[in-house]
Amino acid sequence: MKKVIEKYPLGAVVLLLPFWIILYIGLQPLADAFVSLTNLPPGEHITEALRFFVFEVPKVLMLLTLVVFGVGIVRSYFSPERTRKILGGKSLLAGNVLASLLGVVTPFCSCSAIPLFLGFVESGIPLGVTFSFLIAAPMINEVALVLLFGLFGWKTALLYMSTGLLIAMIAGYVIGRLTLEKYVEPWVYEVKAGHFEMVEEKILFSQRIIAGIDAVKEIVAKVWIYIVIGIAVGAGIHGYVPENFMASIMGKSAWWSVPLAVIIGVPMYSNAAGIIPIVQALLEKGASLGTVLAFMMSVIGLSLPETIILKKVLKIQLILIFVGVVAVGIVVVGYVFNLIY
Amino acid sequence: MKVQILGAGCAKCKNLEQKVRSLNEAHHLNLEIEKVTDLQEIIKYGILSTPGLVIDGTVKSSGSIPKDEQLLTWFKGTHA
Numbered sequence: 001m002k003k004v005i006e007k008y009p010l011g012a013v014v015l016l017l018p019f020w021i022i023l024y025i026g027l028q029p030l031a032d033a034f035v036s037l038t039n040l041p042p043g044e045h046i047t048e049a050l051r052f053f054v055f056e057v058p059k060v061l062m063l064l065t066l067v068v069f070g071v072g073i074v075r076s077y078f079s080p081e082r083t084r085k086i087l088g089g090k091s092l093l094a095g096n097v098l099a100s101l102l103g104v105v106t107p108f109c110s111c112s113a114i115p116l117f118l119g120f121v122e123s124g125i126p127l128g129v130t131f132s133f134l135i136a137a138p139m140i141n142e143v144a145l146v147l148l149f150g151l152f153g154w155k156t157a158l159l160y161m162s163t164g165l166l167i168a169m170i171a172g173y174v175i176g177r178l179t180l181e182k183y184v185e186p187w188v189y190e191v192k193a194g195h196f197e198m199v200e201e202k203i204l205f206s207q208r209i210i211a212g213i214d215a216v217k218e219i220v221a222k223v224w225i226y227i228v229i230g231i232a233v234g235a236g237i238h239g240y241v242p243e244n245f246m247a248s249i250m251g252k253s254a255w256w257s258v259p260l261a262v263i264i265g266v267p268m269y270s271n272a273a274g275i276i277p278i279v280q281a282l283l284e285k286g287a288s289l290g291t292v293l294a295f296m297m298s299v300i301g302l303s304l305p306e307t308i309i310l311k312k313v314l315k316i317q318l319i320l321i322f323v324g325v326v327a328v329g330i331v332v333v334g335y336v337f338n339l340i341y
Numbered sequence: 342m343k344v345q346i347l348g349a350g351c352a353k354c355k356n357l358e359q360k361v362r363s364l365n366e367a368h369h370l371n372l373e374i375e376k377v378t379d380l381q382e383i384i385k386y387g388i389l390s391t392p393g394l395v396i397d398g399t400v401k402s403s404g405s406i407p408k409d410e411q412l413l414t415w416f417k418g419t420h421a
Contacts (some may be wrong), residue, residue, distance in 0.1 A: 116390060241374075
């Protein structure tokens with residue numbers, strides 16, 4: 001099977017896609033059939049919890065596989081080197097917009113934040129534009145996007161993505177306008193980075209498909225367990241813990257809940273999948289969407305390890321401004337969501 | 342042949358180093374392997390994401406772990 005896919009990647013995808021669609025459509029009846037096999041009394045908590053679990057787990061995992069595969073292919077067209085080339089010579093505002101969008105599609109790992117920061121700044125990309133990229137890249141995460149889509153619908157997913165982009169654009173623009181170059185460690189501007197032209201070998205489409213498959217192997221293997229736990233938490237507490245358990249502290253009426261969620265979320269660090277069980281549990285129990293989303297964004301978008309890494313190139317003032325501007329952006333998004341929903 | 346792995350300690354960097362080392366042994370390639378962890382050194386090669394793979398001073402890849410076959414072509418190809 002593996003050999004065949006590697007040999008005929010395009011054919012394998014064309015064959016597997018209809019199979020995926022049929023299975024996806026058939027998930028609800030399959031889950032219902034499975035539940036009725038157990039002879040549990042319908043309508044009971046335990047039955048409905050099981051039904052929710054056996055339907056949501058394969059659904060979200062299938063969506064995740066498809067999206068991660070697609071993103072893997074898209075990312076094979078973008079490399080950080082290429083993104084730098086595109087961003088070179090762009091003015092502040094246009095640069096912020098472009099950098100935020102590219103932050104979503106360019107492969108990025110926070111462990112590469114320093115070489116990337118240096119490489120961008122050194123090639124003359126404005127500080128604010130560089131920050132737009134560094135904010136968007138972790139904040140808008142395909143795993144979080146799939147989960148929001150799968151569990152709460154496309155509107156929530158779209159709002160998450162668009163507000164994340166907006167925060168990256170505006171925060172980067174603000175940082176750019178504040179002219180904070182003086183808070184960058186001086187050695188950064190003295191570095192003479194080497195410039196190499198990586199031989200751009202022609203990549204066949206079949207190789208891009210393999211890149212997509214690799215992305216699935218890497219990401220799905222890492223996050224599936226969190227998803228199962230998250231959905232189990234959702235299914236488990238459904239009907240057991242009082243519905244409005246969290247409503248008084250994280251509901252809409254508690255105006256201070258959004259800033260509080262961000263203050264708690266910023267020092268916390270987790271990958272997008274790890275946070276989902278908590279998100280699921282909070283929402284289920286009456287916490288409002290804006291508050292929970294603000295919490296999630298601050299956990300995955302701003303992380304202590306990354307800011308510590310950035311300390312090597314940025315003075316503490318700039319790090320605080322960076323965290324502050326992004327946190328304020330997230331708080332605003334939280335309030336907007338609470339207002340809409 | 343001199344092979345340098347550029348990376349300040351991310352998981353992928355370690356994977357790549359292990360991979361190169363085991364290929365080196367399995368195929369008796371006689372490579373001179375060096376791990377570069379100093380950021381300023383890494384930046385000199387102009388890469389934007391780690392791990393970077395440098396063979397005899399030329400950057401071959403960055404930000405990814407190349408496949409075994411690809412690595413072997415590089416290791417054997419330039420050597421011959």
